[in-house]
Amino acid sequence: MQTTGIFTTHVFNIPFSKFGEPIYLIPFGDIHRSSPACHEEYWKEFLGWAKKKPRCYFLGMGDYDDLGSASERLILTDKRLHNSTHQTLEVLYLKHTNKFAKDIVFMRGRLLGLIEGNHYGEFQNGATTTQKLCELMGCKYLGVSTFIRLRFLPQTKHHTRLSVDVWAHHGRGASRLMGGSLNRVEQMAEAAEADIFLMGHDHKKSIAPTVRFQLMSSPNNGVKLHARKILIGRTGSFLKGYEQGVASYIVDNAMKPCDIGVIKIEMTPQRDCRNGEDICHIDLHGSI
Numbered sequence: 012m013q014t015t016g017i018f019t020t021h022v023f024n025i026p027f028s029k030f031g032e033p034i035y036l037i038p039f040g041d042i043h044r045s046s047p048a049c050h051e052e053y054w055k056e057f058l059g060w061a062k063k064k065p066r067c068y069f070l071g072m073g074d075y076d077d078l079g080s081a082s083e084r085l086i087l088t089d090k091r092l093h094n095s096t097h098q099t100l101e102v103l104y105l106k107h108t109n110k111f112a113k114d115i116v117f118m119r120g121r122l123l124g125l126i127e128g129n130h131y132g133e134f135q136n137g138a139t140t141t142q143k144l145c146e147l148m149g150c151k152y153l154g155v156s157t158f159i160r161l162r163f164l165p166q167t168k169h170h171t172r173l174s175v176d177v178w179a180h181h182g183r184g185a186s187r188l189m190g191g192s193l194n195r196v197e198q199m200a201e202a203a204e205a206d207i208f209l210m211g212h213d214h215k216k217s218i219a220p221t222v223r224f225q226l227m228s229s230p231n232n233g234v235k236l237h238a239r240k241i242l243i244g245r246t247g248s249f250l251k252g253y254e255q256g257v258a259s260y261i262v263d264n265a266m267k268p269c270d271i272g273v274i275k276i277e278m279t280p281q282r283d284c285r286n287g288e289d290i291c292h293i294d295l296h297g298s299i
Contacts, residue, residue: 073128181214
């Protein structure tokens with residue numbers, strides 16, 4: 012079963028009942044749940060916060076567990092291993108996947124989908140632990156890169172349809188510094204039009220706005236200048252780089268520790284009257 016290089020598109024409907032009331036998108040990833048260096052305390056703290064957060068939706072960014080890198084999977088899927096070894100691995104993968112599904116079960120129905128990372132287990136039938144997790148959660152498998160349209164559907168007499176487009180990729184490596192990390196995400200905007208661009212992978216946590224001008228039609232058959240806000244972000248991690256007595260590639264390479272946790276995106280449906288014109292839009296804000 013092909014799992015690398017998969018690109019997907021997806022539409023996800025978000026109903027709302029009131030203009031001016033924020034709706035939240037929380038991308039999460041690079042948890043490495045079974046690693047000794049996973050910050051389990053922070054992960055559980057995040058889960059407790061997320062369960063109680065109203066009007067909140069979630070997007071998985073990959074590397075949910077620590078079951079095998081690409082080079083390790085070449086060994087673990089080797090047909091020369093005994094059948095009993097493969098069966099032991101199958102049991103292990105399923106056990107960890109079920110455990111993670113229990114962690115995030117409250118996200119069911121509010122989970123846009125799960126992106127594939129580079130750390131996952133592969134079952135004998137070719138399916139990945141991420142695909143199995145999608146099956147358990149009843150959500151879409153998004154491949155390694157996905158373009159998602161969030162459609163905001165007002166549950167009022169106002170029938171305007173609003174949307175936000177998100178392009179998310181598990182991520183590529185970048186500069187050691189924060190600016191270079193975000194530059195890699197902003198380069199995605201050279202290839203596509205979207206409102207939010209996201210990457211994980213490098214474990215950095217940052218989000219920044221940028222603005223692009225565009226011309227829009229006006230009621231008098233003319234045009235008007237519109238400033239379109241765009242958010243670019245790296246989605247963080249729950250893996251500690253420095254833990255006493257625990258071996259880590261981060262230590263080997265003298266890399267900087269990263270801020271543990273997630274970024275938060277606030278999407279607020281707005282309805283304004285400007286110069287007699289009724290204007291509806293989604294206002295975007297990002298925070299860490």
